[in-house]
Amino acid sequence: MMDEGELEQDLRAALRPVAAPDGLAERIISKAEARSRRPLSQNHWLRWAALAATLTIGTFGLMRWNEKRQADRIEARRVAEEFTLAMNITSRKISQLQKTLVVNIPLSFHSEGQ
Amino acid sequence: MNPKHLSAVLFFSLVAFAEQELDLSFLKGLEAKASEFTDINLGPEQLQLMMGFAGDVGKDLLGLGKSIERVQVKTFQFDKEGIYSIADMDNLRARLKADDYVPFISVKEKKGFTEIVMRKGPKGMRGFVVLVAEPRELTIVNIVGDLDMNSLGKLSGKFGVPNIEMNQGTKSGKGAKGGKGENDEQER
Numbered sequence: 001m002m003d004e005g006e007l008e009q010d011l012r013a014a015l016r017p018v019a020a021p022d023g024l025a026e027r028i029i030s031k032a033e034a035r036s037r038r039p040l041s042q043n044h045w046l047r048w049a050a051l052a053a054t055l056t057i058g059t060f061g062l063m064r065w066n067e068k069r070q071a072d073r074i075e076a077r078r079v080a081e082e083f084t085l086a087m088n089i090t091s092r093k094i095s096q097l098q099k100t101l102v103v104n105i106p107l108s109f110h111s112e113g114q
Numbered sequence: 115m116n117p118k119h120l121s122a123v124l125f126f127s128l129v130a131f132a133e134q135e136l137d138l139s140f141l142k143g144l145e146a147k148a149s150e151f152t153d154i155n156l157g158p159e160q161l162q163l164m165m166g167f168a169g170d171v172g173k174d175l176l177g178l179g180k181s182i183e184r185v186q187v188k189t190f191q192f193d194k195e196g197i198y199s200i201a202d203m204d205n206l207r208a209r210l211k212a213d214d215y216v217p218f219i220s221v222k223e224k225k226g227f228t229e230i231v232m233r234k235g236p237k238g239m240r241g242f243v244v245l246v247a248e249p250r251e252l253t254i255v256n257i258v259g260d261l262d263m264n265s266l267g268k269l270s271g272k273f274g275v276p277n278i279e280m281n282q283g284t285k286s287g288k289g290a291k292g293g294k295g296e297n298d299e300q301e302r
Contacts, residue, residue, distance in 0.1 A: 076167040079160045080175060086154045086187040087178065090255045093246050097228050100221060 134233065134258040136243065138188055140205060144198055144252075150191035158183050182241075182259035188252075195249040200226060203247055206254070210243055218242065225249045233258065 135155070145151040156164075161179055168176055190198070210231045211217075216239075218230040226247040233240045244255040 072163060073167055075160075076164045079156055079164040080167075082154045083156060083161070083164060083179065083185060084175065085152070086156070086185045086255070089152065089187050089189060089253065090244060090257065093228075093244050093253055093255065094230070097219065097221065097230070097246075100228070101219075 134184060134241070134256075136186055136206070136209075136254070136256045138186075138206070138254060140202060141188060141190075141252075141254075144190055147192065147197050148190040149193045150189070152187060152189040154185060154187040156185045161185070178261070181261050182257060184241075184256070184258035186254075186256035188254045190252040192250045195225070197250075198252060200247050203245065203252075207245070210245075215243070223248075 135157070145153070161182060161184075165176060165179055192198070207229070210229070214234050216232045216234060218232045219228070220230075221228040226249060227245070228247075229243075229245045231243045231245075233242060241256070241258040241261060243257075244253065246253040
């Protein structure tokens with residue numbers, strides 16, 4: 001059976017500090033730097049490209065929307081003018097008919113009840 | 115009937131009802147002989163577009179446009195008589211005697227006629243057709259929608275529309291009396 005002193009010695013021997021191989025720290029740091037530097041630059045490029053594309057599409061869309069809106073406004077004004085003219089012609093004709101009817105109705109009818 | 119079919123039938127009936135465009139193709143070619151010609155045909159899409167620009171259009175016009183689905187106006191003015199025949203209008207008049215229409219006013223004159231025909235709808239009148247055939251002038255107006263003569267009367271004095279008196283139900287029967295401008299001249 002192992003006593004406490006032997007166990008402690010074995011543990012100390014097993015857990016003794018071991019020196020790292022030469023240049024290990026430099027290799028790890030350089031690998032980490034290389035790995036992080038490459039994707040970072042790619043991400044930036046993609047972000048700028050996405051932003052530029054969004055801006056281009058957005059600007060183009062806004063211009064198209066504005067053009068359409070202007071065209072619609074002009075068309076709406078034309079429609080309003082035609083609509084007004086149509087109402088004008090309609091009411092003029094009804095007014096003319098009304099005058100014809102009034103003229104043709106005997107005067108006694110007009111004075112009825114007065 | 116399958117509910118889907120029923121809704122489809124209803125939908126197409128409504129679309130057809132909303133259109134109600136008069137076929138005036140028989141007048142084709144007449145514009146070339148006219149000294150003045152007006153052709154206005156505004157459908158639901160164009161009227162909706164007009165309604166979309168409320169600020170540009172004006173409140174009164176907007177209120178009127180809300181109740182109208184189609185406006186069709188054709189006018190011809192001729193330098194001399196006999197350019198068109200009153201008989202050319204018979205086909206259209208016959209169509210306006212169908213069940214969908216109710217004769218409202220018909221005035222026969224020496225060389226022409228004036229007719230106003232109301233269009234029937236499921237809930238009352240759905241617009242009207244005005245036909246005015248004079249020796250040197252021909253006018254056809256087709257208005258589809260909830261606009262009646264009284265609504266039109268409310269336009270008096272606006273947009274260059276002459277005064278129209280719609281005194282339904284009044285006992286005095288003064289007719290056009292009270293209107294200004296042209297009507298006054300007749301009264302004198």
